[in-house]
Amino acid sequence: MPYKYVIAIVRPDSVAPLERKLTQLGVSGITLSRVKGFGEYKNFFSDDWLSEHTKLEIFVEDAHVAALLDALRASASDVPGAGVAAVMPVEAFQHLRAGSDAASDHKESKP
Incomplete structure (x- = not known):
C-alpha cells in the first residue's frame, strides 16, 4: 500500500483544532515540533x-492525502503566514521493531 509523507508548517494556535480533526479522520500518528523561521511573510x-x-x-x-490536505486548509486562518504543506512519496515504510512492512500490519485502512 503506497504511502505519502506530509510535512506542514502551521500557526501554533491552529494545532489543537487540527489535532481534533485528524483524530476524527483516523490519523494514527503524528509528529509535532516547535520551529522558528520566516518565509514570504x-x-x-x-x-x-x-x-x-x-x-x-x-x-x-x-x-x-486529499482529506488530510483539506483538514490542514480548514484549520488555517485567513491571515498571511497561515502555513504551508508539502506531500512527498515514500519508498519504504516499516516498523523498526518488527522489520515488517507497515501496510501489512494494518487490518483496516485509515489515513
Whole structure:
C-alpha cells in the first residue's frame, strides 16, 4: 500500500483544532515540533524576523492525502503566514521493531 509523507508548517494556535480533526479522520500518528523561521511573510515588527510555528509530520496512505490536505486548509486562518504543506512519496515504510512492512500490519485502512 503506497504511502505519502506530509510535512506542514502551521500557526501554533491552529494545532489543537487540527489535532481534533485528524483524530476524527483516523490519523494514527503524528509528529509535532516547535520551529522558528520566516518565509514570504516576515515579522518586520521584531528585531529578528523569525516567528514561531509548529511543524507536523504525518505518514498517510495515498488514498487519504486529499482529506488530510483539506483538514490542514480548514484549520488555517485567513491571515498571511497561515502555513504551508508539502506531500512527498515514500519508498519504504516499516516498523523498526518488527522489520515488517507497515501496510501489512494494518487490518483496516485509515489515513
